[in-house]
Amino acid sequence: MSLTVVPFYHSPSHTLSYVLFCPTTRHAALIDAVADYDAATDTLSFASADIIIRYLERHQLTLKWLIETHVHADHFSACNYVGEQCGGQTVVSQHIRDVQKTLKPIYQLACATNGEQFDKQVNDGDRLPLGDYELKVLATPGHTPDGISIYVDGHVFIGDTLFMPDSGSARCDFPKGSAEQLYHSIQKLLSLPSDTKVWVCHDYQPEGRALDYHSTIGCQREQNVHLQQSAPQFIAQRQQRDATLNKPKLMDKAVPFNLQGARVGAADSPQRL
DSSP: OOOEEEEEEETTTTEEEEEEEOTTTOEEEEESOBOEEETTTTEEEOHHHHHHHHHHHHTTOEEEEEEOSSOOSSSOBOHHHHHHHHOOEEEEETTHHHHHHHHHHHHTOOOOSSSTTSSEEEOTTOEEEETTEEEEEEEOOSSSTTOEEEEETTEEEOTTSBOOTTTOBOOOOSTTOOHHHHHHHHHHHHTSOTTOEEEOSBOOOGGGOOOOOEEEHHHHHHHOTTSSSOHHHHHHHHHHHHTTOOOOTTHHHHHHHHHTTOOOOOTTSOEEO
16 A cells, blocks of 8 residues: 555645655654634634644544644744644754754744754654655755755655746745755755656645646656756846745744744634734
């Protein structure tokens, strides 16, 4: 039996979360869980995360890992909330420390900068057991310094490295982001077998097309609109485009929350930020 992958789409932030599990042992991982934010009341709630929790319970899955592919600027993480309900360890890149050190003075935070808010910090090449499978960590910085992708059983979950081929690649203008690093991270992904299934973290549905969040490495190589050029051209285009982009509207609230472990209070009421 093959690894099972189940996507969950959060339309307000255009974010995909993924549950993946071993059908033999029922051990599961959750990648990039999302909380619901109400700007009018400045509160978080967790109806979207509760859908995932009900799925885990209904299918009798044991949650082992709650993985954050990077510190998100466009949505609030629900990793800690789901972990409190279902167990499992939160997982981030070891470079979360670099992000915390960079952003702590910018946001005037009191948090520790050693990543202690998360259960496990991983490096490139590390492996996480998942029943009959292993999740291999691929360091894919560029969008942010702490970007990771997860490869397992012919699937790769790429965070904000690439989007669907008609949308190109992720911005690199956040603190310590790097278009050059992103290019090299993309090349690492493109070195995977052509039939590797690619699962993106966001789909913005350009020109109103239907939601689409799955491609292959071969398709990305041949069709991604940002990859049909040389490295210097990619880097220059990425930097020029990023210079025109507005800051994500949730960034100044979501980033401090997420880099401190997405801690929440009582699960039965909205969380005021």
